[in-house]
Amino acid sequence: MKHNFGAGPCILPQEVFQEASQAVLNFNGIGLSILEISHRSKEFEAVIAETERLVRELLAVPQGHSILFLQGGASTQFAMVPLNLLPEGGKAAYLDTGTWANKAIKEAKKVGETVVVASSADANYSYIPSAYEIPADAAYFHYTSNNTIFGTEIFDTPKSTIPLVSDMSSDILSRKINVSDYGLIYAGAQKNMGPAGVTLVIVKDELLGKTGRTLPTIFDYQSHIAAGSMYNTPPVFSIYVSMLNLRWLKSKGxxxxxxxxxxxxxxxxxxxxxxxxxxxxxxxxxxxxxxxxxxxxxxxxxxxxxxxxxxxxxxxxxxxxxxxxxxxxxxxxxxxxxxxxxxxxxxxxxxxxxx
Amino acid sequence: MKHNFGAGPCILPQEVFQEASQAVLNFNGIGLSILEISHRSKEFEAVIAETERLVRELLAVPQGHSILFLQGGASTQFAMVPLNLLPEGGKAAYLDTGTWANKAIKEAKKVGETVVVASSADANYSYIPSAYEIPADAAYFHYTSNNTIFGTEIFDTPKSTIPLVSDMSSDILSRKINVSDYGLIYAGAQKNMGPAGVTLVIVKDELLGKTGRTLPTIFDYQSHIAAGSMYNTPPVFSIYVSMLNLRWLKSKGxxxxxxxxxxxxxxxxxxxxxxxxxxxxxxxxxxxxxxxxxxxxxxxxxxxxxxxxxxxxxxxxxxxxxxxxxxxxxxxxxxxxxxxxxxxxxxxxxxxxxx
The missing domain is CATH 3.90.1150.10 (Aspartate Aminotransferase, domain 1)
Structure with a gap:
């Protein structure tokens, strides 16, 4: 018996591996592998719809927030968040709690003015800064809810008058959150949601389309919302395994x-x-x-x-x-x-x- | 016995499904699923290295051309190509042979001046335009080598004095090409290379870093080259299955x-x-x-x-x-x-x- 304490891509339930293994040979008894079905097939349409329903149910995602399954991990979101939410001439606020927060800040700075409200770099990120002010005139406040490398986590949602954006890659679905407190949440799947290759984004629709910036279609959340995460061929297998894992989580309570x-x-x-x-x-x-x-x-x-x-x-x-x-x-x-x-x-x- | 004529994601060899199914339970006998190993593990380092070697061998990719495994499909490349290759103030040339070519053109236009050298839209893209001139002062000439929707294919590499860029999503690895004729080739994997979720890019290194444009790190080919396709967590399973499929192709000759x-x-x-x-x-x-x-x-x-x-x-x-x-x-x-x-x-x- 092995116990996998890896940081990610990481352990998923054994029953998920069993069912995923079977589906690679013969998905739902249709005589085809999950790897060879079209993303436009009724079989896969059912998979992505159930995955979305499970996310909405398990995290109690309110109406007005869209759920997306994208590619490219949190590293892609580091760029997409400011491209989609930081208006031309505006500014964004970030909390620096470690390596991933820093990478997010670096990408925001390429897009527009980026204020770092506090940092725990002074103590190798071994704590979460608590005394900081979020500028009321920033477009959003971004923080990393769990710092995989430094072993710190933010349990209390920061009080903020501006939209909150959070990288929840490594603690999404591990504890209750109030999604309506957030303008945008993103998470690479490869911790508690599924295998590597898919990224969850939950975004409040009304925040979008206000930057005045022309975006490549693929980097515009609105393209993906309009197409139900099927603007382009989605990562079929990663979404399927995420569905299995979300079913497991639901069955656990x-x-x-x-x-x-x-x-x-x-x-x-x-x-x-x-x-x-x-x-x-x-x-x-x-x-x-x-x-x-x-x-x-x-x-x-x-x-x-x-x-x-x-x-x-x-x-x-x-x-x-x-x-x-x-x-x-x-x-x-x-x-x-x-x-x-x-x-x-x-x-x-x-x-x-x-x- | 079913025969899968689907356009993609599509059929892969049965032996690939068999081995992939086994690896979801127990990869290489290590007692862990391919879905739960770290992308930084020596096991996955071996997988991505072999996948790259197989691509280099099977397509005879010359030195000076880098091989990348990215996410986001051809639709992401539609944006990344002009962002990385079309200099500020420069122009690019495109051939319009159908839906996918059109999408590529649309994204290039957002980045800079884009000349469409010819189109077969007049006959519902049922043929490949032959009489056209490629402007010698454009940064590159882009064409779609196979048009999945309209059933046309370009077998002869266009004669060009400027770098050639080709979307080979649906015919890569199906026939011999001379990679050194190209500045950049890209292909969503989900036809002849592997399952959905990974994109192959082959790029001539010397063309990069010359646009004068600041790019988000994740959209810059140079970040991915420097990190050996591991700038961020790669789509582990899609790369693994691609490796199995490339092994199959090699074993066939x-x-x-x-x-x-x-x-x-x-x-x-x-x-x-x-x-x-x-x-x-x-x-x-x-x-x-x-x-x-x-x-x-x-x-x-x-x-x-x-x-x-x-x-x-x-x-x-x-x-x-x-x-x-x-x-x-x-x-x-x-x-x-x-x-x-x-x-x-x-x-x-x-x-x-x-x-």
Missing amino acids: GVEVIEQENIIKARTLYEEIDRNPLFKGTAAPADRSRMNVTFVTEDKAHEAAFLELAKERGLIGLKGHRSVGGFRASIYNALSITGVNALVDAMQEFEEKNK | GVEVIEQENIIKARTLYEEIDRNPLFKGTAAPADRSRMNVTFVTEDKAHEAAFLELAKERGLIGLKGHRSVGGFRASIYNALSITGVNALVDAMQEFEEKNK
């Missing part, structure tokens, strides 16, 4: 239920990190992510040995990002409490061995 | 061998269309596509009945695009001569029935 599981998983692991004298967390306790748990050994010499032990126990993908070092346990929706317990056991075994 | 098969398949089908008094082709004989064979019934009243007969015989995806009507038999690499013979048999059976 939805976002509220998985959120409780995620709270328990994170608490279990952080408690061990705090208790075990050989390890320490890297993120400020108040801002600790429930998705990516970053920690290091107190003694740097122990690092390789613990990774080796973990590997022997079938715990994989634990090596930390080079920006933080140590370990990163990504405990997304599909990583079970059994997996977390196996990691805690390994940490305790390691403590015994090094007494 | 490569592009030269498949080209001979494709010639025989197309000839067999066109001969029946020309012989059978109930059917007629829609494209000018000299410009008939080897990939998408468009034809209609002489008597419009026969159309539905033939589609019904074809369906009974397991021949699917034959309904023509609404722009042309009638039928379209897409006979890509993976559609066997057996499939073509089954279609010819059905056409002869239909002739017997309607004597």
